[in-house]
Amino acid sequence: MGAMSTAAAHGVVIGTMTDEKINSNLPNAKAEAAPRNLTGDRDAGQTPLLPALACLKTAYSHILGYSVAGEETVIQAPELNVVFDIGKCPRPVLTSDFCLLTHGHMDHAAGLPYYLSQRFFQGMCPGTVICPRPIADAVAAMIDAFGRLEGKAIAHRLIPLSSGEEFELRKGLVVRAFPTFHTVESLGYTLIDRREKLKPELAAQQLPGHVLRDMKARGEKITYTLDIPIMAYTGDTAMAETLAHPDVREARVLLTECTFFEASHRRRASVGRHLHLNDFLQALPSLQNELVVITHVSRRTYVPWARRTLERAAAGMAFTPKIEFLMEHTQKLQVVAGSAAAFNPAPLPEPAEINEAEA
Ligand SMILES: [Zn+2]
């Protein structure tokens, strides 16, 4: 006797139901209202399963990103061609040629090999990764391991930096690393607008152009270098001297972590080497930024409550910056089943005065 079918072996008889009978047992799809989107009647921007990117406009660049402690942190400045940390590499950040990685924690670094590989797949130039010098070997080994898994080397450029070192991203735009203090090797980064300006004593004389050109031809130094720190990003850090560093204090826009706000979370902050609201409040009076953007707030903390708590605590203090919470600027992503997610950031700003060429 041949082998019995599995169904028959289990005493199940197959094939007695007609299509009509089956269909009569199924709910009538047409009779039920189709959900508006994947989240049914809920707003897509409110479900943690479809994290929407935040978008915030500054005078120097948009700030586009997502940052929740332990979950994912990725913050892009599209007009400055950089992405600070890479999180899980949301699609828009592929367009930045430079990834400035602050440290190797998974929620900040996991998307790195995908970013590099996907840029190749999309026909873009190889991505450049800037990272703390002590983790460069591990980052290179990770990219190499993914290359072996993919069966071909992943094109990229890796630039290790130490605190105080610089790298020119493009003419007139430099990144400089500053020290941060986390549970693993880490660095923060400041983007610096660098211009050559005519020396004030020469400008005061209103010398004609040909005289200045002759002086230059004779090898005389007629200009001085003016550095303007445009944007600083701390990554993850404990208090120490990070927020007192001039590149951080004086940056026009400061992107800083502030993970914990509840009084009972003081210990969590010190164990994880993160900033607590109390640390931030201590530093606040010395900050000279135009805008401070708070990132990396714990999932345990309700962000509007954190903002109100900060506002109450800072009331009456003398300080300059306007303060925003990144995740209060999330976009409303409408995801309709069967179609691609539409992402429509605000239109690009007029070129800021800061980027205009000067002598
Ligand atoms: Zn983190």
Ligand SMILES: [Zn+2]
């Ligand atoms: Zn971390």
